[in-house]
Amino acid sequence: MIYDNLSVNDAGHLAIAGIDACELAAEYGSPLYVLDEDRVRKNCRTYVEAMQKYLPDGSAPLFASKALCFKGIYPVIESEGMGADVVSGGEVATALAAGFPAERLCFHGSNKTDAEIAYGVARRVGCFAVDNLNELAVLGREAKAQGITQRILLRVTVGLDPHTFAAVKTGKVDSQFGVPIETGQALAFAKTALATEGVEVVGFHSHIGSQIFEPGSFCDQVDRLLAFACDVRDELGYVAKVFNLGGGFGVPYVEADPKMDIAANIAAIASHLKAGCEGANYPMPRVLLEPGRSIVADAGVTLYTTGGTKTVEGYRSYVMVDGGMTDNPRYALYKSAYTIINASRAADPADFACTVAGRCCESGDRIAEDICVAKPERGDIIAVLGTGAYNYAMSSNYNRVPRPALVMLSGGTARLAVRRQTVEDLLALEL
Ligand SMILES: *Cc1c(COP(=O)(O)O)cnc(C)c1O
Numbered sequence: 001m002i003y004d005n006l007s008v009n010d011a012g013h014l015a016i017a018g019i020d021a022c023e024l025a026a027e028y029g030s031p032l033y034v035l036d037e038d039r040v041r042k043n044c045r046t047y048v049e050a051m052q053k054y055l056p057d058g059s060a061p062l063f064a065s066k067a068l069c070f071k072g073i074y075p076v077i078e079s080e081g082m083g084a085d086v087v088s089g090g091e092v093a094t095a096l097a098a099g100f101p102a103e104r105l106c107f108h109g110s111n112k113t114d115a116e117i118a119y120g121v122a123r124r125v126g127c128f129a130v131d132n133l134n135e136l137a138v139l140g141r142e143a144k145a146q147g148i149t150q151r152i153l154l155r156v157t158v159g160l161d162p163h164t165f166a167a168v169k170t171g172k173v174d175s176q177f178g179v180p181i182e183t184g185q186a187l188a189f190a191k192t193a194l195a196t197e198g199v200e201v202v203g204f205h206s207h208i209g210s211q212i213f214e215p216g217s218f219c220d221q222v223d224r225l226l227a228f229a230c231d232v233r234d235e236l237g238y239v240a241k242v243f244n245l246g247g248g249f250g251v252p253y254v255e256a257d258p259k260m261d262i263a264a265n266i267a268a269i270a271s272h273l274k275a276g277c278e279g280a281n282y283p284m285p286r287v288l289l290e291p292g293r294s295i296v297a298d299a300g301v302t303l304y305t306t307g308g309t310k311t312v313e314g315y316r317s318y319v320m321v322d323g324g325m326t327d328n329p330r331y332a333l334y335k336s337a338y339t340i341i342n343a344s345r346a347a348d349p350a351d352f353a354c355t356v357a358g359r360c361c362e363s364g365d366r367i368a369e370d371i372c373v374a375k376p377e378r379g380d381i382i383a384v385l386g387t388g389a390y391n392y393a394m395s396s397n398y399n400r401v402p403r404p405a406l407v408m409l410s411g412g413t414a415r416l417a418v419r420r421q422t423v424e425d426l427l428a429l430e431l
Pocket of ligand 1: 067085389
């Protein structure tokens with residue numbers, strides 16, 4: 001199977017980390033998000049170990065919370081020695097509510113509000129990735145008012161265009177994230193930041209996009225960031241201690257996708273940066289990476305109960321599931337491919353050509369088109385694999401569909417980590 005924590009058990013059912021998917025759906029209901037904690041830990045270790053091996057002390061991966069934010073993820077991330085990125089007051093609050101050390105948080109976001117900046121400073125978030133001059137001014141004032149010096153990274157755009165889907169690439173010059181190097185604005189940003197009271201610039205941040213499979217794009221990013229850092233040194237006499245290279249390591253969703261060797265990729269980036277620094281006579285900085293998807297995507301599975309099939313004669317067959325764009329909007333947004341199997345008949349041949357449709361009143365509510373699964377009967381459990389990233393985090397209540405529960409699996413047992421939302425929860429907000 002595409003992910004090696006999945007198997008078919010004696011009952012012919014899909015097993016996730018050895019646990020029967022149909023039994024999970026029976027016990028916790030559907031739709032259900034399932035997260036294999038052991039797999040998350042394994043992914044964390046790949047980053048932590050490779051970064052310790054190939055990069056200077058103090059280099060570390062920070063988990064990009066936006067990929068999957070709920071309290072239960074933070075103890076896992078923390079115990080594996082990672083930091084975390086947060087992009088809103090809500091993500092800061094979630095991490096802190098889970099006991100995550102504020103010192104290990106990096107506060108991102110292209111338009112933090114004054115209240116969020118004040119809150120982040122008050123809670124002593126370790127670092128802010130400052131997006132722009134507007135925010136820099138507010139942050140400097142706030143840190144001074146609260147009597148601290150806030151450590152910051154300056155978010156710059158390196159003007160790279162990795163070949164991924166438009167909506168998930170962020171490093172090109174014309175972007176709402178960060179300040180562009182190419183136009184000279186990033187140098188001016190650095191000059192202003194270095195003269196701003198209340199903040200200490202520790203380095204630069206850049207993120208070029210998502211679902212990147214080859215180290216070449218990251219090496220190009222390193223070249224541009226280093227050239228910028230050299231300009232800053234030459235013009236302003238400032239030397240960065242930290243390069244934060246963002247996230248974006250790719251994850252396979254279907255068999256045809258490339259697989260990425262994360263450790264080898266980190267080794268390649270590290271040696272490229274070392275060579276560049278030597279060539280430019282620039283002190284080797286600490287490196288931070290911000291993996292989101294590659295930490296949690298392949299650890300997640302969504303389980304649905306099918307209401308059965310519908311065949312439109314001469315056109316196509318549909319498998320109808322009891323969730324859809326409300327728990328996984330990624331197909332509707334980006335036509336993202338997923339591997340889908342009939343968990344109730346996982347040993348049977350996948351020979352029923354179909355489109356998997358959700359329950360919302362939207363013709364775009366589909367999870368996959370033109371795939372094959374073992375032909376389901378009403379009541380079968382349909383598993384969508386690789387849904388650990390950007391599914392729960394992007395879920396909505398469209399059509400007043402309550403958000404699913406989330407179950408974590410560890411050491412052969414399951415535990416409820418997020419309870420299923422109820423209609424009462426939804427109504428509770430309304431006066
Ligand atoms: C989205 C994002 C990430 C995480 O990207 P993945 O593709 O999930 O690894 C990291 N850093 C920043 C700034 C981002 O915007």
